[in-house]
Amino acid sequence: MSRAYDRLEARFKNASVLGDALSVLHWDMATMMPDGGAEARAEQLALLKTLAHQAVTADDMADLLAAAEGEALDDWERANLREMRRDWVHAAAVPADLVDAMAKAESVCEMIWRQARPNADFAAVLPSLREILNLTRQAGEAKAEALGVGIYDALLDQYEPDARSAEIDAVFADLETFLPDFIAQALDAQAARPDPISPQGPFAIEKQKELGHKIMACLGFDFHRGRQDVSAHPFCGGYPEDVRITTRYDADNFFSALMGVIHETGHALYDFGLPGGRWRTQPVGRARGMQIHESQSLLMEMQACRSRPFLTFAAPLMKETFGGHGPAWEAENLYRLGTRVKRGFIRVDADECTYPAHVIIRYRLEKTLIEGRMDLADLPAAWNDGYARLLGITPPDDRLGCLQDIHWYGGSWGYFPTYTLGAMSAAQLFAAAKLADPQIEPAIAQGNFAPLLSWLRTNVHGQGSSLSTTDLLRKATGKPLDAGVFKAHLTKRYLD
Amino acid sequence: MSRAYDRLEARFKNASVLGDALSVLHWDMATMMPDGGAEARAEQLALLKTLAHQAVTADDMADLLAAAEGEALDDWERANLREMRRDWVHAAAVPADLVDAMAKAESVCEMIWRQARPNADFAAVLPSLREILNLTRQAGEAKAEALGVGIYDALLDQYEPDARSAEIDAVFADLETFLPDFIAQALDAQAARPDPISPQGPFAIEKQKELGHKIMACLGFDFHRGRQDVSAHPFCGGYPEDVRITTRYDADNFFSALMGVIHETGHALYDFGLPGGRWRTQPVGRARGMQIHESQSLLMEMQACRSRPFLTFAAPLMKETFGGHGPAWEAENLYRLGTRVKRGFIRVDADECTYPAHVIIRYRLEKTLIEGRMDLADLPAAWNDGYARLLGITPPDDRLGCLQDIHWYGGSWGYFPTYTLGAMSAAQLFAAAKLADPQIEPAIAQGNFAPLLSWLRTNVHGQGSSLSTTDLLRKATGKPLDAGVFKAHLTKRYLD
Numbered sequence: 001m002s003r004a005y006d007r008l009e010a011r012f013k014n015a016s017v018l019g020d021a022l023s024v025l026h027w028d029m030a031t032m033m034p035d036g037g038a039e040a041r042a043e044q045l046a047l048l049k050t051l052a053h054q055a056v057t058a059d060d061m062a063d064l065l066a067a068a069e070g071e072a073l074d075d076w077e078r079a080n081l082r083e084m085r086r087d088w089v090h091a092a093a094v095p096a097d098l099v100d101a102m103a104k105a106e107s108v109c110e111m112i113w114r115q116a117r118p119n120a121d122f123a124a125v126l127p128s129l130r131e132i133l134n135l136t137r138q139a140g141e142a143k144a145e146a147l148g149v150g151i152y153d154a155l156l157d158q159y160e161p162d163a164r165s166a167e168i169d170a171v172f173a174d175l176e177t178f179l180p181d182f183i184a185q186a187l188d189a190q191a192a193r194p195d196p197i198s199p200q201g202p203f204a205i206e207k208q209k210e211l212g213h214k215i216m217a218c219l220g221f222d223f224h225r226g227r228q229d230v231s232a233h234p235f236c237g238g239y240p241e242d243v244r245i246t247t248r249y250d251a252d253n254f255f256s257a258l259m260g261v262i263h264e265t266g267h268a269l270y271d272f273g274l275p276g277g278r279w280r281t282q283p284v285g286r287a288r289g290m291q292i293h294e295s296q297s298l299l300m301e302m303q304a305c306r307s308r309p310f311l312t313f314a315a316p317l318m319k320e321t322f323g324g325h326g327p328a329w330e331a332e333n334l335y336r337l338g339t340r341v342k343r344g345f346i347r348v349d350a351d352e353c354t355y356p357a358h359v360i361i362r363y364r365l366e367k368t369l370i371e372g373r374m375d376l377a378d379l380p381a382a383w384n385d386g387y388a389r390l391l392g393i394t395p396p397d398d399r400l401g402c403l404q405d406i407h408w409y410g411g412s413w414g415y416f417p418t419y420t421l422g423a424m425s426a427a428q429l430f431a432a433a434k435l436a437d438p439q440i441e442p443a444i445a446q447g448n449f450a451p452l453l454s455w456l457r458t459n460v461h462g463q464g465s466s467l468s469t470t471d472l473l474r475k476a477t478g479k480p481l482d483a484g485v486f487k488a489h490l491t492k493r494y495l496d
Numbered sequence: 497m498s499r500a501y502d503r504l505e506a507r508f509k510n511a512s513v514l515g516d517a518l519s520v521l522h523w524d525m526a527t528m529m530p531d532g533g534a535e536a537r538a539e540q541l542a543l544l545k546t547l548a549h550q551a552v553t554a555d556d557m558a559d560l561l562a563a564a565e566g567e568a569l570d571d572w573e574r575a576n577l578r579e580m581r582r583d584w585v586h587a588a589a590v591p592a593d594l595v596d597a598m599a600k601a602e603s604v605c606e607m608i609w610r611q612a613r614p615n616a617d618f619a620a621v622l623p624s625l626r627e628i629l630n631l632t633r634q635a636g637e638a639k640a641e642a643l644g645v646g647i648y649d650a651l652l653d654q655y656e657p658d659a660r661s662a663e664i665d666a667v668f669a670d671l672e673t674f675l676p677d678f679i680a681q682a683l684d685a686q687a688a689r690p691d692p693i694s695p696q697g698p699f700a701i702e703k704q705k706e707l708g709h710k711i712m713a714c715l716g717f718d719f720h721r722g723r724q725d726v727s728a729h730p731f732c733g734g735y736p737e738d739v740r741i742t743t744r745y746d747a748d749n750f751f752s753a754l755m756g757v758i759h760e761t762g763h764a765l766y767d768f769g770l771p772g773g774r775w776r777t778q779p780v781g782r783a784r785g786m787q788i789h790e791s792q793s794l795l796m797e798m799q800a801c802r803s804r805p806f807l808t809f810a811a812p813l814m815k816e817t818f819g820g821h822g823p824a825w826e827a828e829n830l831y832r833l834g835t836r837v838k839r840g841f842i843r844v845d846a847d848e849c850t851y852p853a854h855v856i857i858r859y860r861l862e863k864t865l866i867e868g869r870m871d872l873a874d875l876p877a878a879w880n881d882g883y884a885r886l887l888g889i890t891p892p893d894d895r896l897g898c899l900q901d902i903h904w905y906g907g908s909w910g911y912f913p914t915y916t917l918g919a920m921s922a923a924q925l926f927a928a929a930k931l932a933d934p935q936i937e938p939a940i941a942q943g944n945f946a947p948l949l950s951w952l953r954t955n956v957h958g959q960g961s962s963l964s965t966t967d968l969l970r971k972a973t974g975k976p977l978d979a980g981v982f983k984a985h986l987t988k989r990y991l992d
Contacts, residue, residue, distance in 0.1 A: 014543060021521060021540040028520055032528070036721035037738030044517040047510060051547060225532035242533030 042107030083283030155414030266300030273461025294422025538603030579779030651910030732763035762796030769957025790918025
């Protein structure tokens with residue numbers, strides 16, 4: 001190895017391999033691990049995180065990065081070096097003992113949260129959440145100084161590189177103006193139509209699984225490089241050769257579980273399509289960030305599959321799988337069921353019209369907490385205020401309120417806005433894809449996702465992190481993030 | 497931390513946590529991983545093995561170990577220090593790049609073996625097996641020098657600390673004298689009785705699983721600290737808080753799969769019962785070695801459960817589970833089925849009378865190969881010679897011959913003799929337990945394993961590695977390993 005750059009690649013490869021191992025251990029914890037294994041697993045996660053941190057924070061990293069800047073590099077190497085530096089700035093800002101303390105505190109708090117949530121007992125988890133927030137703010141302050149940004153932006157940058165809250169504030173303010181009237185109109189329009197009929201269960205889990213696998217295969221999920229299991233909180237984990245998605249089945253409602261399968265399959269397709277070979281274990285070969293990752297799940301779920309073309313294809317398959325009969329199984333009825341708007345308490349159950357309100361509430365709260373402008377003890381009241389103000393409903397307890405999401409309890413602060421940035425990106429990418437290839441939509445109506453996947457592979461998945469999020473969107477759609485496309489999508493689907 | 501000893505504990509804890517993570521990754525590979533994930537997993541295993549190796553081979557280890565020798569230590573600390581030194585001698589003898597090369601070669605060879613075995617194609621796996629043997633001999637030579645023993649003993653010592661082939665040669669020579677006549681007599685005695693009747697399948701896998709879980713619970717398996725899954729080659733993995741056993745079901749033969757479940761449960765009970773607290777992550781808290789580990793699985797399977805008392809309890813449960821009827825389901829018939837003697841090609845299917853012959857053949861061959869006295873290309877012929885000589889049968893192909901076991905292809909050389917040392921120890925420990933507590937056998941006839949487990953917890957499991965294998969046997973049974981007890985057990989069961 002003659003170049004400093006090559007030595008860096010070797011170190012980042014080790015960090016990547018440790019990240020892969022961590023991903024399997026996380027997946028196992030959520031799907032397979034008996035409850036007695038929690039403490040031992042927490043030790044493993046903490047140690048592997050610390051080792052991954054060490055792999056990219058050796059004393060000579062600054063020198064190597066500087067030396068590599070002056071070396072002859074091709075475009076992807078140059079982009080990789082940029083992403084290496086990004087990783088290093090984030091990692092080096094945080095001392096190893098803080099990494100270890102955070103990993104352990106996250107495991108502890110998550111375990112307490114799992115008990116506290118069903119009991120609606122925020123007080124039970126408050127002390128350990130306080131510890132999480134305290135450690136997160138320490139890390140955030142260190143990263144803020146290293147990045148030259150505010151503390152919230154430093155945390156946000158971990159999930160969505162280069163995103164800044166000033167821009168998010170503007171986007172969310174615009175949505176906040178748009179949404180209340182729009183939701184009211186969508187509900188009025190919905191009330192003017194007959195209610196959709198829910199297919200009557202119970203729907204055997206085995207049958208749901210069979211249907212899900214068929215649809216996953218249609219979308220392009222490769223079962224030689226991935227699997228699907230059950231977990232309380234659906235997610236997509238693993239890595240390109242071994243992608244693990246999970247589902248929570250509901251015997252009374254196959255439709256929502258299936259939409260969850262499609263959502264996670266969208267994430268999985270991104271991972272399957274990331275750059276391979278040498279880039280597979282390098283920062284430039286990773287997914288761009290959570291905004292684009294979420295765009296891929298929402299593009300599949302909200303844009304492609306909660307649509308008349310897809311449901312025209314899928315309705316007979318659903319009907320046949322469950323031996324259904326009657327008007328509940330008609331495509332148009334299922335479409336109305338899949339695009340039902342309802343003000344509710346739970347984010348993960350929300351429709352795409354009200355979803356941004358859930359995100360805006362969380363974004364404002366986490367920013368306030370991270371910036372030290374509110375005490376954690378006041379979170380439940382502030383949460384409920386937000387719901388009253390933005391959605392006109394008040395959660396009856398904290399289970400349906402501030403205990404519902406794992407993020408803060410698991411140490412993920414600064415993550416929430418990426419959901420809505422992702423929804424907006426999804427609308428924009430899907431519109432661009434359909435424009436670029438008019439066969440995409442008719443093919444979906446035949447259950448053929450190959451044209452769509454082909455466009456996504458070229459324009460999104462295969463790019464890895466070679467472009468910034470904004471450049472990726474600009475190259476793929478001709479413009480940076482444009483809230484107008486998302487609003488136009490909502491207006492067309494819900495008000496036309 | 498004032499003592500050198502305490503600094504050592506911290507390092508060995510890290511190695512232990514990495515070992516736990518490795519164990520989960522191995523389990524996942526065998527039970528869950530899609531085939532596309534093999535290469536990425538091999539990278540993970542190699543890196544984690546290298547890191548675990550580094551954790552206990554830092555430059556100052558020799559000094560720390562020497563300093564700790566002079567410190568005030570209690571008995572368990574002293575025993576732990578002895579085991580730390582043992583680990584260190586083994587680890588430090590092998591350079592990190594050889595550890596990495598072995599881990600990668602093992603993964604590659606194992607993958608090729610998985611294809612070669614069903615095709616009976618030894619030639620296909622020969623080049624990568626040659627690489628394994630070459631690397632293993634390099635490691636063996638380095639360890640031999642460090643330990644001051646021969647190369648085979650150095651490898652054996654990895655699985656069974658302090659075992660030496662000179663002693664094994666004596667034990668196996670004795671068995672080789674005993675077995676041929678004994679097997680012939682056992683077969684004669686068997687021929688004089690009516691053949692047992694095999695219960696007629698198919699036996700639904702779900703029902704088999706249900707029965708297995710009931711029996712596992714009777715034996716003392718704690719499902720809050722473990723789970724059971726399916727794999728092609730049954731094993732017991734994990735660690736005391738999260739023990740993972742696997743089973744290979746056969747729809748036509750529930751009995752053999754159930755005996756496999758009991759066997760792995762025996763291993764699991766050892767792991768559950770190892771010393772906890774501070775010793776959990778220390779060398780002294782680990783299982784003593786493969787001889788005692790195998791003794792625990794064989795004590796449960798061969799001694800306790802392939803017995804009239806257990807089958808008197810279990811026969812009605814089996815009958816009820818599968819809705820069976822007729823004489824096939826009577827305890828005495830099932831006992832004769834479970835103690836059937838048959839000369840066969842496959843070690844894992846062998847009865848306890850012919851099993852030692854399988855082991856002796858492998859032991860002699862691996863010793864010859866490791867000592868460089870035979871070329872690998874001659875292995876199939878030498879294997880078949882061994883079977884002709886010791887069992888009077890010749891494998892028709894290498895699938896039923898030298899391709900049947902994963903050990904050599906996965907890099908485990910020096911492991912095989914522990915199976916038969918374990919069988920002998922099992923007989924000796926079970927005899928001592930029954931003598932110490934006359935309630936053990938009547939309780940088993942009621943499906944109550946608590947008295948047996950209690951004796952094992954005190955005399956075996958809870959000892960961890962605080963005693964040598966010989967001292968453990970001496971303390972628990974009043975004497976070192978005594979082949980006479982095993983022979984007496986065989987004689988009583990098969991010739992009486």
